[in-house]
Amino acid sequence: MNRATSVVYGAVSVLNAIPTGVGGAIGVNLKVKCELEIVDEPGVRIESIARGERIDVSERLVNALLEVLRERYGLVGGLRARVESEVPPARGLKSSSAFINALVVGALKAMRRAYSLEDVALASVEIARRAGLTITGALDDTLASLEQGVFITDNARMRILRHYPAKSEPVVIFVPREKLDVSEIQPSSFESLRSLYLKAAKNALNGSWREAMTLNGFLTALAIAIDPTPILRALKLPFTIAAGVTGKGPAFFAVTREPESIADLWSEMEGEIIITSLRGGGFES
Template identity: 40%
Template structure:
């Protein structure tokens, strides 16, 4: 559903193997080893270095996934987050060979905004662009925006997230689209 489970699993396996083998690896080396394993397993197109960093360390990460370089990271407040799980899945393998070049300028703009600290705007632009391109419904975005929430797509989706001061109210409205969870940023 785009909730970073493969990145979290790769991180956990990489850390467990490093510990079991007594390897002296930095935390970042553990994350990079997990990214390489995820690439070889075919559960990611780019390596999802950004997702791996976020799931391992928490906070906000902007990365060059192919070059495995950190471009920006910053702490985020533990704000309430509503997750919408539609019950559908989008397998990574189904995207292999797909041409994403038509949305590249918009994704680059989202990256620029994130690098400038405008992660809220970046999340919205990125989420709407990918949702539209991949055929995910955007009605949950409209509802979240009406409630002045920060809304975006989690990974390739179809899971949608919203950062809001009124998580219960938004969760109630989103229930028509699928399962809803309330948690917080870490």
């Protein structure tokens, strides 16, 4: 039977790659599960559900997925898939990278094709680019969705610069009601802060990725013009390890030894609070 199941994960940002080309991310324990079947009939049909909400899948993404799987892996026929995600969409939690990863891994398993982390990452990045879902290539996000640890990447050259181990520390995520689509992002707002993002990149490359995560959060809040007060309030608590804005926003997060205290602190804001942890596992079969 040409059927398979895959599980990948959401992630949070260490470093936004828009201003410098260097990006960083680490996975969080929010699952994206895909059940996929290869069928004789051409075309792709995908049912996508994120946190109980049905999500439309763009025709551009469907076409990009089919093209890349045919070009790289010789896919014959079509796909039928159901993707269920715990990752809130369009909030900066790498939902697009995880969605594509889940489909690619599911397809390769259904085709009985051997694959590596690099195989999946490069295929997923190419699909995201063709579908218009990424500004930078998002190699860091793609890798963090697939594998444990912190990834720092050169997204222009498609290279892994650093891969650090990480503890499965608790993380609190605040998900505001408003979404922020990639089409709404103004790269110039990030590029105007390039000199400061370079300092965050230096921290990340030197191993101080938690410090990079926090500086990146303040800079991204400035770039997308949102109030950074939730980050400041979280950092004033002695058990907060790092805090920031993830992706291109607008979600906030804090890595902390006492997640309930952060959740209480942010409970007055309008939105959803998720308590999870940084990721300590890789692929699931």
